Amino acid sequence: MKSFNLLTENWIPVQQQGQFETISLKRLLCRDEDWQICMSRDDMELAALQLIVCIVQVMFMPDDEDCLMDAYKKPMSEADYDKGILPFMEWFDVLHPEYPFMQTASVKPDIKNKKVENGSSIQKLFVGLPEESSKSGSSNAFFNSSDEIECVCLGESVIALFQQATNGFSLGGQFYSVGLKGSMPITTLIQERNLRKCVWCNVLNKEFIKRTSSLLDGDKNNQPTWVVSPSFDSKSPEYAHTIGLLRGLFWQPARVKLDVDDTFKVKGFFKEQGMSYVKDFWHHPHTPIDIIRLKNNKESPFLSAKQDLPLWGQMLSFFYTQSPEKEGISRALVVSHYAQTIGRKKPINLVVGGYVKGKSTESLAGRKHEMYSISSGWENQIAEMSLLVSYGLDAQKALDDAVYSFGKELKEIRIVRNKEKPSKLITNLKNQAKKLYFNNSEELFHSIMRELDVNDISKYNDNFVQLAIGTFDTIFLPYEHDPKLLKAIVTGRRGLIKKLVKIR
Template sequence: MTGFNLLTEEWIPVQKQGHFETISLKRLLCNDEEWQLCLSRDDMEMAALQLIVCIVQVVFMPDDEDDLFASYSKPMKEADYEKGILPFMEWFDLLHPEYPFMQCADVKAKDENSKGNTPKNWTSFQKLFVGLPEITSDSPSSKAFFNTVDEINNTWYGEVAIAIFQQATNGFSLGGSKFAVGLKGSMPSTTLIQDSNLRKSIWANVLNKEFLQQNTSLFDGNKNNNPTWVVLPSFDKNKPESAQSIGLLRGLFWQPAKIKLFVDEKQQLSGFLTNPGMSYFEGFWKHPHTPIDEIAFKENKSSKKPFLSLRRDYPVWTEMLSYFYTKNAGQEGASRALVVSHYEQVIGRGKTINLVVGGYVKGGSQESLAARKHELYGISSGWEAQIAEMNMLISYGLDAQKALDYAVYSFGKELNEIRTVRNREQDSNLMKKLKEQTKKHYFAGSESVFHSIMRKLDVNEVSNYKNHFTQLAMVTYDTIFLPYEHDPKLLKAVVAGRRTLTRNLMKIGENN
């Protein structure tokens, strides 16, 4: 194959009513069909959505609200599509000889290694799929979700394009300290709007030029808007690229690493080639798809990243305020992404919002992966003014978990498992284990509880929903401590903990 252009080829995997097909971007935008994305993993589906959104954002950017509404409401004319893609044809071809999409044409195959006939700088393309086992690595973290290293042995160009984009935009580095991460740092969260079908979902996430001019500096001055596979990032530590000089296209498709797909003698894609080397930039680039801490962004300190990431010890719903709402000036914490603000003001004005939230959770080291999370939250019309109610709902869920902590503490006190050493209380190993178990069990169950509340949420009756969390807390306590009730020596401690739990659960919401 001599070329694979994302603007012309059929690469988007979709389904409708059980019918599966791979379609082109032209067919998607120029027809009003009820397609939905369909890949084997939810994170890859979200990556595909984000990739398509980014392509449409730069190739067919609407001038203003009216232009956006027109694109959202009716399919594009094929003649307009063909005219729109002409200036970008060379930049979205995976196999272009000079400008391969999100790759570096200068990366060459090095001498064959001692283990076979692959180049020394060859890497299995599984490394591009975050969380898949990496054939060329012995690290346990490279096999985060699989038991063997041969789960996949071939793929198609469309999926590889999605994986390259996802790895560079939302993943971690390709090889530790020898490789840089993307503009948002390692494993940032992403928020995107989901509409009734894929075509409308795309336009619901595309920002019009007038909005971008009013809310960003992306069109100020002389921005570098060449993609990184046309003009490479700086790989000189002493001459970092300024984030303030990065244009919209360059930023949305930022590739921090030197990689190139490797096509073998049989013309089959078998992996990719890499050249080690850190790319450098200074400052922060305001990505439109990720919640951001405005205070940290303005302070511009490299030690304090402003982009929101998902947490290992807390479920996604605990950060909902950062996904849906904007903090007041001077308030700490992350505010919603630009794409959500744009939706509220334009396409979503007075409408229900369905927000997809996704991302990866860091493990103990720079390259380790603890989990991947992907959730869809829907709120009915009027959600824009419901920040107080949503805050109350979240506080119910968190306060119930805190009540469990107090209950475990009471259990430990009764057993003398919590001792005072040098005026400081110290947990025994048993207590540390019980605290971890109850917290993990409660938060695991809280996801389904929160979603069930959101499906029938009545903001005028928010206080009634605290019972969902108190019941979950009681069930969690009984599940963890039931085995201890059979021991007469422990039964008194179990009862003391349950009494403390009940007392604190009753207090939830008293100050609201």
């Protein structure tokens, strides 16, 4: 009988000093080696880290902070590892005949069954890569040709399977469900250079979970969805408060089955139509939540990346919990835990990743992935960081207003450059200016963070002021030779300078 168990096999892609290898979870946790995850895409690297963290969280959860610190400082004994994985061996076998990891064993190709799709290409499982048959232009966001991926190894396919279910969107629009966090939520995890220590930075201890959430309360269903299926009946939904930690961390909302050949290569997967139904809120520990949306029973309260806003624009939500009277954002539990345990009085490196929703609910417009570092004392610097973020956003708003001022001067002009109507020209210029400003702001923000002096935040305002002026000049340079537009450009730039002076 074929078997590929995530608890014993080599499936974690790593590198150290240019040496590439695939190692087992046992080797990672039980040896003092300086590995880093290494994959071809940054979002998949984050997914691999999250998958490892989730496995360690449910199998080796420390009782308290002291136990956590011991695990962080020194490798686990092989005897303790073998003992810890023993109760979970059946559930983490990717090829198990009855309970394949995050799959439904009964889903098989069947020409007569119209609900089962025969052989979706494997690249469909990787968020951002379409099926080979896809003709959609937007679906071709992150790859070069429609037949780029023919097969992948089992380990990589499992990471993609986990990512799709946990942080992606549905596998087929309205006929398929999304995960417990809704469609395309942001993930925030602590980053360290040493992978073993990095994993433990993101594992919550039992005492903290009981104190800050209800994830361990009561008699919950802790069997994974591939053992006890979610409810696919809208009249009898599964309630979030009954979902245990293991079941929630590895929630699989869809019926899927990997198509694996005799050489352990995955060439595709099968899927079956059906919506799984969960009612209420399950507090996933790796994603910030919007308290106001949660209290008002709005759509999923988990934060998502925004197409027209860089990740630094949402930065306060990643690092801090703000009062409901303000924005009502609560940072992920994993960040709060780090601040109170391993990260106490230490700097923080936070990796943030997420996909950007397109125009429709389940379309993809892009992906974002950044790492933000703040020196020690960051827990008490919310006011300073808030001011820094506001400088960047206020400068962009001033840029918007400047384009609007330019537009007001064009009211008398019916036809401008290339016979373009003023309203259309203004809309295009506003979009161009915003995109260019935010694209260049990422590098600027990281450079500020590397030399950040929280005692004099105001000096960084000039960086954003110069970026706004440079963006305006770049956008309007092609129009300066047109006499009809020159006066409007001068008016807009003058308005921009006035706005930026007020910000200063």
